[in-house]
Amino acid sequence: MDMDDQNKNLILATALSFIVILVWFVVFPPPEAPAVDPNAPVPTASEGTPAPVADAGGATTTEATSGETVVAEASAPRLTIDTPSLKGSISLQGGRIDELFLKNYRETIEPDSDIVSLLAPVGADEPYYALYGWAPGAGLTGESVPGANTIWSVESGETLAPDSPIILTWDNGAGLKFRRELSVDKDFMFSVHQSVENTGSAPVSLAPYGILARHGIPGDIKKFFILHEGLIAMSDGELSETDYDDVEEYPFNPREGAPADVTQVAEGGWIGFTDHYWMTTLIPAPGMPYKAVTKFDPQRGIYQTETVLATQTVAPGETASAESRLFAGAKEWATIKQYQDEEGVDRFLDSIDWGWFFFLTKPIFAVLHWLNAVIGNMGWAIIGLTLLIKALVLPLAYKSYVSMAKMKELQPQMEKIKENAGDDRQALQKEMMTLYKKEKVNPASGCLPILLQIPIFFSLYKVIFVTLELRHAPWIGWINDLSAPDPSSLYNLWGILPWGTPEPGSVLALIFIGILPLCLGVSMWLQQKLNPSPTDPTQKMIFAWMPWVFMFMLGSFASGLVVYWIANNVITFTQQYLIMRSQGYKPDVFGNIIAGFKRGEAKAEADKKK
Template sequence: MDEQNKNLLLATGLSLFVIVIWFALFPPPEPPEPTDTANGETTSGETAPAGDTALVPQSAGTGETSETATAQDVTEDAPEAPRVDIDTPTLKGSVSLRGGRIDDLLLKRYRETLEPDAPIVTLLSPIGSDHAYYALFGWAPGSGLSADQVPGANTIWQVASGETLTPETPLVLTWNNGAGLTFRREMQVDDKSMFTVTQSVQNTGSAAATIAPYGILARHGEPTDLKNFFILHEGAISIADGELVETDYDDFEPFGAQEDVTLTESGWTGFTDHYWMTALIPGEAEGAQFSTFQDASRNIYQTNVKQRTTTLEPGQDMAVTTRLFAGAKEWDTIRNYQNNEGVGKFLDSIDWGWFFFLTKPIFAVLHWLNVLIGNMGWAIIALTFIIKLVLLPLAYKSYVSMAKMKELQPEMEKIKERTGDDRQKLQQEMMALYKKEKVNPASGCLPILLQIPIFFSLYKVIFVTLELRHAPWIGWIKDLSAPDPSSIYNLWGVFPWTGPEPGSILALIFIGILPLLLGISMWMQQKLNPAPTDPTQKMIFAWMPWVFMFMLGSFASGLVVYWIANNVITFSQQYLIMRSQGYKPDVFGNIMESFKKKPDAEDK
């Protein structure tokens, strides 16, 4: 087996092995089971938890030790509190005056499916609905104050101003504890997804009051659309003084056992889903404390921000601001909050993975191309051109080396005949020949090996970023984050019945148009490589394009588009470089013998 074929077989086999393992370990996620949110029951008949709020701080503490907390219950027969509408270009919902909770929020620009009449994505839901999810603000009492003397989860606030919370009209709520403390809460929202909640208190009494403001994000149970996909983090996420902390739902510590974090510089904490996120950003980070835990008895996951404890003397007042992000993880929006509004490392809310040094710049370029071109599919193809252009110097050396190897093929055959079964002597004479002719047999596999991290990085980008969700390309490709929906099963849309579900066994058999194009492009590219002399190698290489075709058939369409474009560009580069070296590849004729020399070269 010559060194060139051995290295090429090794690189290709390694690529196949990695993709097989990847596909086996990380199959496409199963679609979530539908739930009936109207009556608060899941499809299994279990009643969603109702009547319980998150654990709220019941002691102001010192800001240096873990706070104590208890549950405040909302009884089943409690009257529904009034609500104030929320209306922005991107959000709609309402604020409950019970606790002043932001617990009803829908994302106007996103629908659950591609159907035009599909429901708008729901981000936050009130207590009593299936899988309640809400933001709650309040004050923890210090010495001399009881829990009912500070606003908490069940406090009924009064509207001081604002009929609807919009970017132009803030909402102001007030509450007086009847013992000398008047509390005020002003809510503002921008035209994207950021709320600003300013909590203030005035001490008109005769005694000092020790209090600490807090913010809570709580969700009852795990999300219904949880992917449970290894390469995607879903759960709690925080940045504490520059350090990223991610907590999966399986890893939440029970209340009382959690490790609380006190900030010295900056940070934020929240929950991240596949495409959506909530986050609390304290206005005064120094001394603020993050607590992330699970209330196992109620199956409530929550993350808290408690800011520094303050003693308010008679006649004094104070105010503290907390921002709440609640919306879609749009790269451009999150980047603006990070770069222009001081939310440090906010882009890390997108799960860039281990290859972040590749995924971040790849998506930045992809986003720029999408803005420039106006179509994500064509942006992926343009990105492929750029990647191939960057790798062109290495590819040129590789293809020149392959051409020289082909030129040395007769001499290599003579060495094999002369050395017979003496493999040591064969290797020695081969290495001497390579050194004499200045040929590197390993250079042919380097472009293939470099494609592996790029392939996985682009797969990560396509899977985790919101911008590819429901992004159309051409014709039947309406969602580049989903597999090709066409199928030979319905003659690619000619017959009225639908194709197999993505990820099923039938979907692997009845593949779509893009996987077929992928197989053909790989087959064409393979024809430019020297044909192995070993029958086993030859059979493996012959089957390789079609194995990959079926393996990648259930992958996201955007990834398959990239792979096809990569193969076509690689084929074109290799064909032209081979011709420049004196060989004309015969692609569509009797090409198993790879290359033909020019007549003048044969005469020499």
């Protein structure tokens, strides 16, 4: 195999990287910002769509109850939620947790933008709330238990805060006294303790339940193949992710009264809704069997998840109780890990969408998180991660670059063999293989470092796109969000000219790239100049265009990914240069650059003469 064959191998590896990224770019296009209609009316409480509360007892041993419609009662009292991470309120109508904001997260990078809204009451634009209660069993009716519209009384507490729980009560007037204690930690976990006291003369049966209801598909859903947004559940160690449109296709379940999927969970798990960066999940007590239900109301367009615990029989004079938790907040890796490791929430870290390459994305993010904690800047942490990755693959890269250096030393012998073999390809290949074996050279080893980057590239892209820690994370100067493309643009000479930049996702934005993509193209171009240009015209053309094609393709990718690619190119250039020099081959980078320009000038002169 001569130098042209070696160049073909390198082109093949580079082209493979190009094709994979091209397919990725086409199949997984960058998410577009949702269009906002400035003339859209702001909904009022009277415009809210009523929501049905699920038949929580449908598939338990209790009798099925009829669904109850959730209505918005403007006069219903509210109790405040105020923690270091959350603010909102609880409606005494149904005791619903239906208004929740994330204090530490804003909608945009602007410091005065609105904080993120997670839960919203009926009557809001997109109602989304949590509800707890008891499903009536044999001998009871829906009126015997508190429902979605029951007005609860406050026994104690005015503001729900860490170390400051609130207690709600309701008496059905027929011998049953219901009590609900709500508490919350400093992050995103609510604890719900429900109890019912039987002061009557006959035993009763009830099943405690929790419900998450979401009216319609979220307006800001990305609909991006790489990201799951929809329903998520962990059932006895098995993770399931269901898109909203798949929930709509569930078969009708007569016991649930709607299209539904029912799973009996024996030991533990959780179920809820996951967004790009936020999540709500119902979490029954560990070791407690329950029924997990996912259902859809096609008439009102409401998606719902439920956890229904086993039916309890309460004798006269006795009290039954049930413990449950509700996670409602941001998918912070450290916080979720704490809930998993210290509070026994089964595989809670898998609520983050790690993707197909989870065996790479999980350790990559763990290292990235640690570096960010040490350095204090996610951009420099990405560069530090790149250094660690390059250090890990250095033995393979070293062998590859040594082999490439030896190939260049063998070039005179290879040319002589090629000349002696003439048109006899079989003799040429035989002599070449003998030479490679004698000199212990592997001509294909130059492809390995490039091919090894592909799964790492995809895994890092997944980490940057999915994990919350990259959202609105600044680096230096104009790079104030590593999860978004470089905001600078050639259109206004990167801020020099007094006009704005093209809209993200537009054709102009793809053409008028930012500073980081330009640096990426230059770094790839310089890396090529470690070697003379190939003599084959086709190979030469591919090498000439490749850096600039990549530059425009990656221009719309997240800045964090482009930072990684630039750092990778710079480190690779340095490694290859030093290793080649250590093997006696001195790359003439500037000479190759000048030679390339001279060949371009010579070609231009030849074209003029034609």
